[in-house]
Amino acid sequence: MRVALYREMTLNAFRSLLAFRAEVLLFLFGQLFRIFVQVYIWYALFGDSGQLASKAGSVTIQEMITYVVISSVISVFATNDVIFRVSSKVSSGEIAMDLIKPMSFRSVIFCQAFGTNLYRMLFELIPLIIVSLLFFHVQLPSPANGLAFLVLVINGLILNFLITYTIGLIAFWYILVWQVNTVLNGLIRLFSGAFIPIWFFSDSLVKFSYFLPFRLIYYEPISVYLGKVTGWQELLAIFIQQLAWMAGFLLLQKWMWSRAVTRLVVQGG
Amino acid sequence: MPLIHVENLRKEFKRQKRKDGFWPLMKSLVYREYEQKVAVEDISFTIDQGEIVGYIGPNGAGKSTTIKMMVGILVPTSGDVRVNGLVPFENRIENARRIGAVFGQKSQLWWDTPVIESLRLTKYMYEIPEDRYQQNMALFGDILGLDEFKHVAVRSLSLGQRMRADLCAALLHDPEIVYLDEPTIGLDVVVKERIREFIREINRERGTTVILTTHDMSDIEKLCSRVMVVDHGRLMYDGNLNTLKNDYGNMETMELDTEEVFMMDDALLRMGISFSRTDDARSQLVYDKKNINSSAVIKWIMDRYSVRDFKVKETEIEEIIRNLYAGFSQDERQRQEVIV
Numbered sequence: 001m002r003v004a005l006y007r008e009m010t011l012n013a014f015r016s017l018l019a020f021r022a023e024v025l026l027f028l029f030g031q032l033f034r035i036f037v038q039v040y041i042w043y044a045l046f047g048d049s050g051q052l053a054s055k056a057g058s059v060t061i062q063e064m065i066t067y068v069v070i071s072s073v074i075s076v077f078a079t080n081d082v083i084f085r086v087s088s089k090v091s092s093g094e095i096a097m098d099l100i101k102p103m104s105f106r107s108v109i110f111c112q113a114f115g116t117n118l119y120r121m122l123f124e125l126i127p128l129i130i131v132s133l134l135f136f137h138v139q140l141p142s143p144a145n146g147l148a149f150l151v152l153v154i155n156g157l158i159l160n161f162l163i164t165y166t167i168g169l170i171a172f173w174y175i176l177v178w179q180v181n182t183v184l185n186g187l188i189r190l191f192s193g194a195f196i197p198i199w200f201f202s203d204s205l206v207k208f209s210y211f212l213p214f215r216l217i218y219y220e221p222i223s224v225y226l227g228k229v230t231g232w233q234e235l236l237a238i239f240i241q242q243l244a245w246m247a248g249f250l251l252l253q254k255w256m257w258s259r260a261v262t263r264l265v266v267q268g269g
Numbered sequence: 270m271p272l273i274h275v276e277n278l279r280k281e282f283k284r285q286k287r288k289d290g291f292w293p294l295m296k297s298l299v300y301r302e303y304e305q306k307v308a309v310e311d312i313s314f315t316i317d318q319g320e321i322v323g324y325i326g327p328n329g330a331g332k333s334t335t336i337k338m339m340v341g342i343l344v345p346t347s348g349d350v351r352v353n354g355l356v357p358f359e360n361r362i363e364n365a366r367r368i369g370a371v372f373g374q375k376s377q378l379w380w381d382t383p384v385i386e387s388l389r390l391t392k393y394m395y396e397i398p399e400d401r402y403q404q405n406m407a408l409f410g411d412i413l414g415l416d417e418f419k420h421v422a423v424r425s426l427s428l429g430q431r432m433r434a435d436l437c438a439a440l441l442h443d444p445e446i447v448y449l450d451e452p453t454i455g456l457d458v459v460v461k462e463r464i465r466e467f468i469r470e471i472n473r474e475r476g477t478t479v480i481l482t483t484h485d486m487s488d489i490e491k492l493c494s495r496v497m498v499v500d501h502g503r504l505m506y507d508g509n510l511n512t513l514k515n516d517y518g519n520m521e522t523m524e525l526d527t528e529e530v531f532m533m534d535d536a537l538l539r540m541g542i543s544f545s546r547t548d549d550a551r552s553q554l555v556y557d558k559k560n561i562n563s564s565a566v567i568k569w570i571m572d573r574y575s576v577r578d579f580k581v582k583e584t585e586i587e588e589i590i591r592n593l594y595a596g597f598s599q600d601e602r603q604r605q606e607v608i609v
Contacts, residue, residue, distance in 0.1 A: 005393040012390055016381035019422070097377040099342045101394060102365040261358070262344045 005103070006111055013115020024123045031072055031128055038068045038195070039136060055206070056199040056228045063226050064197075066139045069132045070222045071194050074153060076125050078160045078217055080113050083184075086168025087177040095264070106253070109165060141225045148235055149225040155242040156217040162249035163213065169253060172260035187212065193219030199228070213245040270354075271315035272446065272478055273339065278348035280309040280334050280502075308334040310502035311348070318445070321472050321479040323493035323510075325486075325590065331502040332482040333372075336448050339480070340370055352446065366395060369439035373451035376435055378423045384434045385419045388441060395442035402441065409437045412467045429460035436464060440471060446478045447471070453485050465491050486587055498593060506593060517592040518584035519559050523566060525552040526578040531570075542566065 017024075042064045046052060051060045086109060089095040098108050132138055141149060167184060171177050189195055192214035198206060209215050220238045223229045229238070286302040288294070309331040316322055324332050337343040338350055341357030341364045350357055357364045371377075378387040392402045410416055413433040418426060426434065432452060439447060449468070453461045469492060471477045483489060489496060489510065496513060498506040506513060524547065525531060531552040533544040542556040556566060563581045570576060584592075 002393075002396075008390050008393045012379050012382055012386055015386060016379055019381045094375060096337070096342050096372065097375050099361065100340055100365055100368070100370045100377065102362045103394065104362070264343060 006107065009108070009111035010115040010118065013112045014118050017116060017119045021123075024120070027120075028124050028127055031076070031124060032131055035068060035072050035128075035132065039065055042068065052200075054197070054199040055201070056197075056223065059197075059199065062137055062139055065136050066226060067197055067222055069136060069138050070225055071218055072128060072132075073125060074156070074218055074221070075194060076120050076128065077117050077157050078188075080116065080161065080164055082109060082113050082161060082164040083168040083177055083181050085109060085112065086165065087171035087175070090171040090264075091175060105257070106165060109168075110161065113161060139226070142227065145224055145227050149221050152216075152221040152224055152238060152242065155239070155246070156221055159213060159242055159246050159249070160217050162246060162253065166249050166253040166256065169256045169260055172256075172263060188214050188217075191215060192217050193222070197222070199223075213241075213249075216242050216245060272318045272353060273314075273316040273480075274349070274351040275315070275335075275339070276313045276349040278309055278312045278335065278338065278350060279307070279346045280331075280338060280343065281346045282306045282308055307502050309338070309345075312499070312502070312504045314497060314504065314507055316478060316480065318478055319472070319476045320495060321468070321481065321493050323489040323496045324480060324482045324499065325484075325489060325496060326499040326505075330499045332499055333450055334502075335499070336370075336450055336480065336482065340368065340448055341365065366442075367445050369442070369444035369447040371432075371435050371439045371447075371449050371452050373432065373449075373454040376423065376431060377438055378431070378434055380424050381422055383420045383422055384415070384426070387423065387434070388419070388438055391438055391441045397442050401443070405441050405443070406437075409440065409467070412470060413437055413463065429456050432456060433460070433464065433467075436467060440477075443475060444477065446480065449479065449481045451482055451484065453483060453488055461485070461488070468492055486585065498590060500594060513593075514584070514589060518589040519557055520555055520584050520588075521558050521563060522582045522584075523554045523556075523563060524580040524582070525554065525570065525576060527552065527570075527574040527576055529574050531574060537569070540566075540569075 042061065046061045046064070051058045053059075089098065095105070098105055101108070140146075164184075167180055168177070170180060191198075191209045191212045193209075198209055198215055198219045201209065209219075216238065220229070224235065224238070229235060282305070283303045284306050285297075286304050287297065312331075312335060324335070326332055334343065338345050339352060339357060341361040344358045352364060353367060355364050378384065379390070388406070391397065392399075397405075410419070413436065415433060415437060418430050418434075421430075423431060423434070436449075436452065452468075453464055456464070465488065468479055468481070472479055479492075481488065481492065493510060495508065496506065496510050497504060498513075537544065537554070540556070541560050542554050545553045545555075547553050554566065567576075567579065
């Protein structure tokens, strides 16, 4: 294992970002506004009743607010620029400079994304959590649920990285990455349950969401956090689905990479 | 056994044909036409350990493409590349451990962090032992003068500083081979000299094999014992620099400044000397070194004129390469005529 190398790459990515502090502040404000808007929309929807019926039984306003906050926390990590990073490296020919190094391209991108995550953890996540705790009543999970949640979130984030990396590789064939990214964001927004929990979906939408990996990134871990998923069989089922999708994307990106390398044209110079 | 072995190497690119006008554009949305472009055509050579080889040719000749295939970034269309017994594109990571590369147009340094951070990263990247790393940093830092800017972010470096830092990063792990693709492009004379000295030093001290492409002929003259000339994807000359000069650079130019107005003479013409006048009214005589030497020419002139000043210039290597191209295309033409 070359842990030291990955550590140093990640730290370098982290250091690179220290140059752009204004960007982070703006992003943080954006996140906070979004939480406030979502929370007040849910207040309006719940009205006086304090709880709504759903596919996961009745949901209280407290649970819903907790859902919004946790979803924002996950999105701090899940919103990455992997697609753009990969595609810009391919189209500018900068990828050549990564390929002369004794390291896989995937690891380079992963370390850079991870460094970005570390950075955002410090400058976005912590302020976000503080504000949420001050203004909203966020429920805390039971220790067992909390632990399961943590495992599932980490898996979800790895899955999220693999999905975005694989899509980024499309840049070797088409320079449509902007558009693909927009479609992907739409899909994630709807089918991951990042904005509206899947328990409020109609039957057909719920079924459809089961064919996509996105709900494994947001909805399922948050459901576990809130104690909506009970029984270890259900937990295990989520975990296995995550592993299956991860394995699928690992294979897919490997296959795409092997095809991509043979058609690589290094632009300029 | 040679260190680098290249045989019948070929690389084709598919390029989309683009036409002007509205209808062709609409058509291209549905149906795309491609054309083959051959970047490298049937190149073979071997390079031994410790050589400094200059790889030269005009823009688009296929130099960078060949280097990128040797490095393992590009996959050849056909033919064979072996570096250290390995096929680079199949063993990219293993190959990358043993080589260093600098592409003058691109940087391998981290743009937003100080230079020293990128250099430190190479220590982990190539698993360089700490004492070796310190030793190399001290030596390279000295020759390249890194100390003055190693704590500055790469994005605020000048081109010359960035290039020196890039060279250092490419060589810290003591690679067996180093590929330098236009390492002196756009640099001033002082920095160029520094970089050349560094390359010479590394080659002499470490026995590092150097493959260098450049447009600056003084790079070649000062560094390379062997040159390969490539054009239109084909290797046109491979050998000693002096032989190339003797074979294609036999013309000499003499610039004269005389008291009296210099007049061209039939006798000079018969000696095979041609005459022209420069902008500042000096006389310029061009002759073939093989037929007549400069002392015979100057003697003939001094017998008839009083010479204030004179200068003898050898053919510059650009000229030599131009001659090589001209000769080559002439051979081509003759061959084609024979076929017709």
